[in-house]
Amino acid sequence: MAEAKPEKLLVDGRRLDGRRPDELRPLRIKAGILKRADGSAYIELGKNKILAAVYGPKEMHPRHLQQADVAVLRCRYNMAPFSVEERKRPGPDRRSMEISKVIREALEPVLFLHLYPRAVIDVFIEILQADAGTRTAGITAASVALADAGVPMRDLVAGISVGKVDGTVVLDLMKEEDQWGEADMPVAVMPRRKCITLLQMDGNFTPQEFRQALDLAFKGVEQIYEAQKEALKEKYLPSLEEGR
Amino acid sequence: MLFVENRELVVPGRLLAEGDYFAGEGTFLEGGKIFSAVIGLAEIREKSISVISLQGRYIPRRGDRVIGIVTDTHPFGWILDLNSPYTGNLMVSELVGRKVDVFREDIGKFLRIGDAVLAEVREVDERWRVQLTASERGMGRIRGGRLVEISPAKVPRVIGRKGSMLKVLEETSGCRLEVGLNGRILIRGRDLKKVNAVVEAILLIEREAHLSGLTDRIKAKLEREG
CATH class of the missing domain: 3.30.1370.10 (K Homology domain, type 1)
Known part of the structure; x- marks a missing residue:
């Protein structure tokens, strides 16, 4: 944190880590890595390391929180104390509670919650290491974990952030760009129908830049969507092929 | 038109078929197209298409044979855990196969909390309240095994x-x-x-x-x- 702002975030069309403006950080997704959870996923996006676990649908306790006609989705976004450079005080705070809420709202539209009235589905997103864009990476991992748990869904949800550094619209901000850039806009999408389920913005975009940023986000989401599907197939396919 | 092969691994949101097909279990219809709702294997049977889920919890259906574990009692029967989001309700008369006057007889002699019961799902209503029956021969309290x-x-x-x-x-x-x-x-x-x-x-x-x-x-x- 003590580092000073670099003079330039963009040199000759290359970013601090050598990426072009429209490039993602290295992405790796793995499905089904926790034995105790009904479904789980692990994602690495650049230096982000995030674990997502899903429990349910299961009976909702306390009973008064049950909904008579649909299942309830509960999300918890939590940062590990060691996930950032300065130790984070553990436990929920204003930021993580808000992020938990927007993540829930980003995932709800894809789930067939009316199939499980009175039940609850718990989603836990644990940030092990943070480097900007954790809420969108968390959504990406959580939707893989939901699919891994066998929860019926319309589609997966893929998320990515876009932003502006040194006046240029860039995809997938890393920490330095998030910190010193001019804008940061996390976007989550249901890729099949191109429906946006989360859109937040911090900073300033002109209307043109906003359109450009959104287009870039959709491009990024496509790549993430493919990686999500690959991760799910990777877990289930080897065992299927073996049997043939 | 079909977009998958039989027994192909599909993920949620995968387009399965369009047009003259019947959307079976594990699928959903959207704008005349059939998509997979779960991760599983596509199963094509003539004009119907379904996805056999490779994951997921048990959801009670009428006629299913289940093994429940008694978690609670009420004046007329028991609540059974079914390893599912929904619990089952077993009435005394559905266990012993006759009318029981719960004011004269102590139903505690039939089942206790923790007992395992072999039962059949008699009815599931729209609120997923599950009624069980265990009066058939061979059903009821499990004595050993x-x-x-x-x-x-x-x-x-x-x-x-x-x-x-x-x-x-x-x-x-x-x-x-x-x-x-x-x-x-x-x-x-x-x-x-x-x-x-x-x-x-x-x-x-x-x-x-x-x-x-x-x-x-x-x-x-x-x-x-x-």
Whole structure:
């Protein structure tokens, strides 16, 4: 944190880590890595390391929180104390509670919650290491974990952030760009129908830049969507092929 | 038009078919197209398409045979845990098969908390309240045996095509099996070693449910150990 702002975030069309403006950080997704959870996923996006676990649908306790006609989705976004450079005080705070809420709202539209009235589905997103864009990476991992748990869904949800550094619209901000850039806009999408389920913005975009940023986000989401599907197939396919 | 092959692995949101097809289990319709709702294997049967889920909890359906565990009592019966998001309700009369005057008789003599019960789902209403019945012969309180719990999605493999796997398990070990569709399986047998072998075999089936030729492997394994 003590580092000073670099003079330039963009040199000759290359970013601090050598990426072009429209490039993602290295992405790796793995499905089904926790034995105790009904479904789980692990994602690495650049230096982000995030674990997502899903429990349910299961009976909702306390009973008064049950909904008579649909299942309830509960999300918890939590940062590990060691996930950032300065130790984070553990436990929920204003930021993580808000992020938990927007993540829930980003995932709800894809789930067939009316199939499980009175039940609850718990989603836990644990940030092990943070480097900007954790809420969108968390959504990406959580939707893989939901699919891994066998929860019926319309589609997966893929998320990515876009932003502006040194006046240029860039995809997938890393920490330095998030910190010193001019804008940061996390976007989550249901890729099949191109429906946006989360859109937040911090900073300033002109209307043109906003359109450009959104287009870039959709491009990024496509790549993430493919990686999500690959991760799910990777877990289930080897065992299927073996049997043939 | 079809967009998948039979027995192909599909993920949620995958387009399966368009037009003149019937959307079966594990799928959903959107704008005249059929998509997969779960991760599983696409199953095409003539004009109907469904996805056999490889994961997921047990959801009670009428007619299912299940093994429940008593978690609570009420004046007229018991609440059973079904290894599902929904609990089952078993009335005294549905257990003993006759009218019971709960003011004269103490129903505690029939079942206690913690007992395992072999039952059938009699009715599931629109609020997913589950009514059970256990008055048929061979049903009711389980008096002995070994209970194993596996993932409900893997139960069909333990039964096998037309009960083939179940037949192998029973015949090669001499044990009797009761399979609850909610993933609980009861094994009854005199020879403890053979019961253990069957437990091992069932856990193996759960781990390798997707592999073919499993029935033969299980048979060989049981014959070797028994």
